[in-house]
Amino acid sequence: MPAWVWAITLVVILGLLAFDFFFHVRKAHEPTLKEAAWWSAFYVGIAIVFGLVLLAVGDHHLGIEYFSGYILEKALSVDNLFVFLVIISSFAVPRKDQQKVLLFGIVFALIMRSLFIFAGMALIDHFTWAFYLFGLILLLTAGKLLAPEDEDHDDSNNLVIRLAKRFLRTTDHYDGDKLFTVENGKRVLTPMLLVMVAIGGTDILFALDSIPAIYAVTTNVYIVFAATAFSLMGLRQLYFLIDGLLDRLVYLKYGLAIILGFIGVKLVLEALHTNQVGFINGGEPVHVYTFDPAHSLIVIIAVLTLTVIASLVSPKGKVMTAVRSVERNAHSYLHTEYHGDEGEREEYFQKMVASVEKLAAFDAARQPQIEQMMEETGATLAVQKAEKLHAQATGN
Incomplete structure (x- = not known):
């Protein structure tokens, strides 16, 4: 792509991010369902218009590759929202301040994925075995999605957070949506900054999965960047729009596992088809079936x-x-530690108790399934810990 096309694309993306911050996020508030729906549709509309322009004035295959990459990255981004939801809940981020956290996550993800995009392109250009590596990563990721969840895994207490708490001055108390505050005469980090660090740390892991996936769809670095950027735009609004529906997408991870597995196989087949690795077929291409961009989009x-x-x-x-x-x-x-007072802590415990009572209201035939889900998600262990902590705090 010519430099001027890159320049216009970057200006549009940066302009949208600036608009998001100054007109929506700068003043803390909880968006209404109507606001979230409108702006989600707006960003999806921009992405679709961009793809239609590619189809109209560019190469037909580029348009198909863009839509394949955009839909794939959007689906992976929705899957990422599950982790964001857990992190934000664990840090007890006030609802009206969650937009700022999410926008930071989007900006950080865009920066990190841009770095990975160009690093991936350099790897593809210089090493003929790169597609074999990408295919293996995607197949392993697909398997990881199907594996049982780790009950003891805590996304809000990852390595980056533990290091930040150990070596930096931090406080457990919020000061509005400020990233820094003064406590005992010293400048310290607030939980608002820590939750951003937690989300940023998980974004790095997400990039390791998503970039190999989209390079299986297209090797055009401009299309990869555009599809990735537009898939991230509007993710903040989508979070508030489908907040209540996220947990309903129980089969999404299986669908993503199938897609990533398919793309992993597709990458390996294409690598074999253009093989130059000496120990495979004597460095000669292997005549195997490959999928064209239209097939990928349909799947x-x-x-x-x-x-x-x-x-x-x-x-x-x-x-x-x-x-x-x-x-x-x-x-x-x-x-x-992130709650303001005992009343706020008690409120979360009572919410947990009410949620447990809702589970008990399901008919008896569902109870074995509920017990299994509670074990698989780690909810059983979390409830036991919460009840023990509450008993110690109240003396009951």
């Missing part, structure tokens, strides 16, 4: 459509929504 759309519909109509989704509510409220109570 991505079909799998995502089926998994989303299956999730929304499945009774399991309703159960999972209730289980996740228990888990998040328990984690919010366990991280009591």
Whole structure:
């Protein structure tokens, strides 16, 4: 792509981010459902218009590759929102301040993924075995999505957060949406900055999965960048729009596993088709079937459509929504250091108790399934810890 096309694209993206900050995020508030829906549609509309322009004035294959990459990255971004939701709940971030945290996450993700995009391109250009490596990463990621969740895993207390708390001056108390505050005459980091660091740390891991995936769709670095950037735009609004529906997407991870597995296989087949690695077929190409961009787009759309519909109509989704509510409220109570007073802590405990009671209201036939989900998500252990902590705090 000519330099002027890159320049216009960057100006548009930076302009949208600046607009988001100054007109929506700078003044802390909780967006209404109507506001979230309108701006989500606006950003999706911009992404679609961009793709249609590519189809109209550019190469036909570039348009197909862009839409394949955009839909793939958007789906992966929605999956990332699950982790963001857990982190924000664990840090007990006030609802009106969550927009600022999410916008930081989007900006950090865009920066990190841009670095990974160009690093990935350099790897592809200089090493013929890069596609084999990318394919392996995607196949491993697909397997990881299907693996049971780690009950003891805490995204809000990752290595970056532990290092920050150990070597930097931090406080457990919020000061509005400020990143720094003064405590005992010293300038310290607030939990608002720590939650941003936690989200930024997880974004690095997400980039390691998403960049190999989109390079399986297209090797055009401009299309990779544009699809990645536009998929991240509007993610903040989407968070508030589907907040209550996130837990209903119980089959999304299986759909993503199928898609990433398919793309991983696609990458390996393409690597074999253009093989130059000496120990494989004597360094000669292997005549295997490869998928064209249109096939990839059809598979991505079909799998995502089926998994989303299956999730929304499945009774399991309703159960999972209730289980996740228990888990998040328990984690919010366990991280009591971020609460303002005892009343706020007690409020989170009572929310957890109410969520547990909702689970008990399901019919008896669902109870074995509920117990299994509670164990798999770590909610059972979190509730036990919360009840023990509450008993110690109240003397009951």
